[in-house]
Amino acid sequence: MMLLTFWLITAFFALVLESLQLPDWVDWVTPSWLVLWACFWAFYRPMKNQIMGIAIMSLIADELMQFNLGSHMIAMIPSVFFILFFYNRIKMMSEFQKLLIVFFSTLWFYFALLGLSFQWSSFMSIQTCFSILATVTLWLIYQNVLQVLIGKVSKTSW
Amino acid sequence: MSRKPQRNIFSHNKPRGISLIVFTLLALIFKSVDYFTPYLSPLSYGIQYVVEPIRLVSDFPQRSINNFDNWFMSRQHLRENNKKLSEENANLKVQMLKTLNIKRENQRLREALGSSAALSDELFLAEILNVKMSQTSQEVIVNKGDSHQVHENQPVLDSLGLMGQVVEVWPTQSRVMLISDEQSEVPVEVVRNGVRGVLKGDGIVNRLLLLYIPVEADVVQGDLLITSGLGQRFPKGYPVGKVESVRRSSNGAFAQVVVTPSALLNQTNYVLLVEKQKTATELLDESAEPVEDDEQEVK
Numbered sequence: 001m002m003l004l005t006f007w008l009i010t011a012f013f014a015l016v017l018e019s020l021q022l023p024d025w026v027d028w029v030t031p032s033w034l035v036l037w038a039c040f041w042a043f044y045r046p047m048k049n050q051i052m053g054i055a056i057m058s059l060i061a062d063e064l065m066q067f068n069l070g071s072h073m074i075a076m077i078p079s080v081f082f083i084l085f086f087y088n089r090i091k092m093m094s095e096f097q098k099l100l101i102v103f104f105s106t107l108w109f110y111f112a113l114l115g116l117s118f119q120w121s122s123f124m125s126i127q128t129c130f131s132i133l134a135t136v137t138l139w140l141i142y143q144n145v146l147q148v149l150i151g152k153v154s155k156t157s158w
Numbered sequence: 159m160s161r162k163p164q165r166n167i168f169s170h171n172k173p174r175g176i177s178l179i180v181f182t183l184l185a186l187i188f189k190s191v192d193y194f195t196p197y198l199s200p201l202s203y204g205i206q207y208v209v210e211p212i213r214l215v216s217d218f219p220q221r222s223i224n225n226f227d228n229w230f231m232s233r234q235h236l237r238e239n240n241k242k243l244s245e246e247n248a249n250l251k252v253q254m255l256k257t258l259n260i261k262r263e264n265q266r267l268r269e270a271l272g273s274s275a276a277l278s279d280e281l282f283l284a285e286i287l288n289v290k291m292s293q294t295s296q297e298v299i300v301n302k303g304d305s306h307q308v309h310e311n312q313p314v315l316d317s318l319g320l321m322g323q324v325v326e327v328w329p330t331q332s333r334v335m336l337i338s339d340e341q342s343e344v345p346v347e348v349v350r351n352g353v354r355g356v357l358k359g360d361g362i363v364n365r366l367l368l369l370y371i372p373v374e375a376d377v378v379q380g381d382l383l384i385t386s387g388l389g390q391r392f393p394k395g396y397p398v399g400k401v402e403s404v405r406r407s408s409n410g411a412f413a414q415v416v417v418t419p420s421a422l423l424n425q426t427n428y429v430l431l432v433e434k435q436k437t438a439t440e441l442l443d444e445s446a447e448p449v450e451d452d453e454q455e456v457k
Contacts, residue, residue, distance in 0.1 A: 003168050015212050021220035021288060048171045055181055059188075063205040064212055066290060066297070066333070069198050070188030073181060081178045087170050119294065 003045065006153045010037055010146065011057055019064050028127050031135035034061060035106045036142045038076050042083040043090065043098060044147065054080050067113070075112035079105035099136060106135045206328035213299065213331065217287045224427060279393050280433035281315070282306070287331065291363060291424060296339040298322075300429060303330040311391055313432040319397035319420030320344065320385060321429055336423050337398065338363050345388040346398050348381045357383065357398055357417060363424045366399055368415035373406045377415055393432060 014037035022030060038054055047053055058072035065072075083090055083101065090101065110132065114123035122128065192198045284306075288299035302308050304327050312324040314334050322342060326333040335342055342359040346368070353376060356369045371377055381401040387394025399417040406413045 007168075012212065016216045019213065019216040019288075021217055045168050046170045047168055050171075051173055051177055051181060055184075058185075059201075059205055060208055060212070063202055063209045066295070068189045068192040069202065070185035070192065073185035073188065077181045077185065078178065081173055081181075084170070084173050085175075087172065 002153050003150070006150065007041065007045075007047070007053075010041075015057075015061060015064055018061065028130045029134045030131060031138045032106055032109055032131060034072070034076065035079070035102070035109045035135055036139060038080050039083065039102050039105055039139070040143055040146055042080045042087075044143070045150065046084055046087060050080060050084060051077060068117075071113055071117070074116065075109045078112075079108055095140070099139060102139045103132065103136050106132045202326075203328060206331070210329065210331055213288060221287075281430040282433055284308075284314075284332075284429050284431055286427055286429060289424070292361075294340065294361065296336040296342075296359060296361065296363065296423070297325075298334045298336065298429075300332050300334055300431075301330070302431060303328045303332050305330050307433075308332045308431060313392050313396075315396060315430045315432065316421045316426045316428070317430075318422060319399070320392065321421045321423060321426075323391065324431070334429070336363075337419060337421075338366060338423055343369075344392055344398060345386045346383040347386040348377055348401075349384055350381055351376055353377055354386055354388070355383075355415070364418055365402075366417040366419055368401070368417050369412070371413045371415050373410065373413050375413065377401060377404055377413065379403060382420075383417060 014033040017033040061072040284300040284302040286298045290297045314321045322336040325335045339359040340361045344357045346357045347354045355371045358367045383398045385392040385396045397420040399419045402416045402418045
């Protein structure tokens with residue numbers, strides 16, 4: 001129960017951070033918090049109904065960021081499915097290999113959100129490149145912080 | 159006594175390939191249906207109950223920054239501001255007294271002509287919560303929604319002119335498409351001579367395009383454009399913009415007219431939603447007293 005609450009809290013903050021109103025220059029280095037969140041839970045604490053959870057989260061993200069319903073689902077579900085499908089192999093991978101998976105997940109995320117909506121100029125922009133780099137860079141910190149917090153949460157019982 | 163086994167939802171369960179196909183198909187169906195039809199609007203509306211609190215939290219830092227200046231405004235500055243506002247208020251009261259007489263006369267004339275044209279609009283204030291400015295969309299989210307009787311296509315103004323119209327209504331918030339949005343089109347006319355055209359957004363905040371103006375039409379730099387009221391979506395008479403430049407080429411049928419919007423599309427924090435338009439008959443039906451009431455208020 002505690003872990004589920006933590007899952008919901010991290011989901012809430014991922015959405016808040018994703019839709020945060022920031023000055024233009026900060027937008028250049030804003031990571032994709034949704035990818036970080038989805039990858040983290042798929043790598044370290046997968047749920048039985050992880051894909052369903054991601055689907056619901058995607059619909060909320062679509063409404064929050066004014067995308068057509070289903071846009072974030074296409075952007076997030078294939079990556080999460082891939083991680084869950086090869087979970088046992090990925091679990092044994094090094095941090096660098098996991099980082100590569102995060103990189104490709106982020107790349108797919110932006111491709112599906114922008115490229116599939118024919119916003120090619122936005123997808124091929126330097127800003128998207130910076131955002132992908134920011135996501136990959138932040139992954140190392142993000143996963144460490146959340147693992148520590150999960151460790152504390154798991155020890156606590158209601 | 160047998161104990162019910164505890165369900166652990168956090169355990170790895172290898173997903174079946176079919177789930178990827180099902181969810182991808184579902185996503186594609188959602189995307190197409192949402193893009194081409196309004197059938198998913200009830201679902202969108204329901205999701206807004208979850209989204210609105212998230213949006214309030216995510217907009218909090220930006221609103222705090224906006225309010226930062228107000229918190230630390232000096233006493234001297236407040237006094238100056240107060241004095242300026244008092245002067246402005248006094249001037250407006252004088253102007254209003256003059257307008258009231260014209261309004262009364264106008265009502266009688268319209269009544270005599272049997273005209274049902276709109277004369278008065280009710281306005282209510284809304285705060286901008288979120289701004290989305292990009293080449294493809296120019297929108298703002300305001301803190302008034304279904305619960306405040308906001309409806310789709312409702313015109314939105316600021317103190318200087320027309321800002322846009324409500325395009326989507328949620329429980330307590332609404333999405334407003336600005337006149338600078340590429341999809342926005344506003345029927346307008348030139349105040350000086352009544353030449354009509356359609357003002358289209360260009361995806362750039364301070365640049366609008368006036369369409370369908372013949373090359374020989376009398377439109378010059380500095381002309382003020384107001385809403386023409388055609389199409390009955392926007393009320394007549396609100397300032398929309400000023401002509402910035404006019405380019406006439408010999409081989410084209412229409413002139414290229416660039417307009418600067420009157421409203422501060424990317425600076426204002428508050429907007430006015432036009433509630434409804436009252437016709438001359440409705441205004442007179444409300445009894446002859448309101449004008450006197452207005453005068454008392456002004457006094």
